[in-house]
Amino acid sequence: MIANLRKSAKSQDEVLKKPAWGKFHCHNALYRKTMDLHSSILYGLELIKHMLRKYDLQEASWYLNNPVKKTVWTSTIKKTIYNHWNRSIVQLQPLYKGLSFLTTENLRRNIHPLLKINCHSTIDTARLPVKLKLLTGSYILQSKRIRMNKDETDPKCLLCAKEEENIEHFILKCESLRIVRNAILHEITTTLNAMVIQFDELSTNEKLQHVLDLTPVAKAKKLSPVSVV
Structure with missing residues (x-):
């Protein structure tokens, strides 16, 4: 009889513990997901900062305070990226023997005639x-x-x-x-x-x-x- 009572008490104790453990597990999983999301957001923000600085654009906070239309933003981005790589090609061309026959003068404003x-x-x-x-x-x-x-x-x-x-x-x-x-x-x-x-x-x-x-x-x-x- 005593053994049965002990077994019953143990079973009740396990039942009481299960919800608490499950709740802890859920909180732990949620915490990990939150941290992963936080890390992803931080990485994304750093990437945006890097890209804005690379192409000599304004800081992200400036665009938040001075929102522009989508068409203007798209046009600005295309023009800025094009000018950046245009300058890079023209500047680096003399350093590469394989580019010695590539004419870069007309690349400042246009694509190559070819x-x-x-x-x-x-x-x-x-x-x-x-x-x-x-x-x-x-x-x-x-x-x-x-x-x-x-x-x-x-x-x-x-x-x-x-x-x-x-x-x-x-x-x-x-x-x-x-x-x-x-x-x-x-x-x-x-x-x-x-x-x-x-x-x-x-x-x-x-x-x-x-x-x-x-x-x-x-x-x-x-x-x-x-x-x-």
Whole structure:
């Protein structure tokens, strides 16, 4: 009988404890969620502060005290971000060898003429990404791949296996690309002849510049860059 009473008392005690423990568990879970939310909010605020300072915008408190229309805000953000990266590209361009043929003068207010041209055929459409990659130094040639991949040991062109595959070889010299190159160079020389420029008389760097970006020539001849690139 005493054993039964003890068992009953123990059961009642457990019943009394369960709600309290459950309540504590709920409070603990709520506390963790609150702290996680608090941390997320703090992170978001710090990110906003960082972005505002990066793009030389006003502090967040200024915009809270001086609310602007959505259209004005969107326009301001687009213009500010564009100007920031425009300046960055122009300033950093001389430091990167791969960007040596990229003309940045017209980027101060407009996008590059290459991105404005109308692609009239699938050939034009296919050419543009390759040309942009070559112009920005992001096209992976064998000479660049060997610096990126330890397993690569031979910088020679994989097409002709005669010379190191750099931008000069790829655009002007590779025999395996001769047929494709001649068709493209015919278009370029025709354009240059109209401007009284002999392609064969140009230096190697000038040839590469004219193949990749004719903007400097167009500017010198007072022509629209879009009409010649």
